[in-house]
Amino acid sequence: MDPDLTTKERLQRAAKAAFWARGYSNVGLREIARAAGADVALIKRYFGDKLGLFSATLDRAFDTSALPQTNGADLVEAVVHLFSIASRDPNDPSIIRLILMNAHDAEVGALVRAAHGQQMQSYLERVIGDPTRAALFMSVILGASVAEKSLRLQATAPLGSSGYAAELRYMLQAALAYKVT
């Protein structure tokens, strides 16, 4: 960890790395403090308690300013990149993983959903227009991300040039454009 940073900053970064990798309840404060090269008691001073530290790792993590503002093919590629679907690394931090890992804890789960889930949904609704279609679009994204990162389906393989990738992009297009007849 970079020693030039503030201790508070180092604590926050170490916390984010740990929490996003293994979930809220599976990370101890002493472990975070050790990774940050700081003392546990400083967490209380800077963040109040464990939940406050966790909340701090959620700030300004979902930025839609660089994303497409209109519905189109570039939206598909941008979202694929945003949710790290193309990456096979299970430790690659993803807001989806974070939500799933903390879904069992009512308090923490609500915190994460409020901070990111709703931001993500409202972005897609704004860009796509129809809320139902936006939800369907996000469902396909979720499924692809989960299939690769958590379930590790063999058949999905690298998402670069396989048949799965081509079909997945078609599914995303279908979620954007299809009209039920």
Add this chain to the structure above:
Amino acid sequence: MDPDLTTKERLQRAAKAAFWARGYSNVGLREIARAAGADVALIKRYFGDKLGLFSATLDRAFDTSALPQTNGADLVEAVVHLFSIASRDPNDPSIIRLILMNAHDAEVGALVRAAHGQQMQSYLERVIGDPTRAALFMSVILGASVAEKSLRLQATAPLGSSGYAAELRYMLQAALAYKVT
């Protein structure tokens, strides 16, 4: 808990209820023993240790004998029912939830994936035929399940008669049948 059952049986059922609801590391053995009306030490006698108890809850949990053996519209409905997509209850046990909640723990995650994820995948591959198409099909299922149960997207709503339900079924059909041109 039914007092007519064996203590071992009661422990196993209480363990499954707890583990499947909140994940492996978030459940304590004393809590399971209390729910089963038994003593903690009996867990050691019957299951060895915590991981042994968890493993016991995975036995015979994925049964494909009652599922369709051919690719078709009934496969869509059967799978929707199997993964409890139609249920909005976050406590409704689902193998998908179980996998996701334990994805952060290498040992436990591998155990669950080995017991169920691969069975699920091989079933779909056998019925659907093409492995890539089976993976795509499961991705859509995963996404729908996660969107409702963990992310709780507002727009997905009850999956009974909404526009989302109709479109989701179309997506599943597309995953089964579409040929990329």
Add this chain to the structure above:
DNA sequence: AATGAATGTCAACAAGTGTTGACATTCATA
């Protein structure tokens, strides 16, 4: 009734948890 296996009870262990208060040090400002 006696034997032995099966089953249940209790207390404790070492380690880890989040949290806290008292104290020491550093450092910028008056």
Add this chain to the structure above:
DNA sequence: TATGAATGTCAACACTTGTTGACATTCATT
């Protein structure tokens, strides 16, 4: 240089965790 705020250090608290060994009870079989 002196003051006070900011920052860092240390030890301990009450509690929970998985695990374990010694002991008591129940129960079927001889």
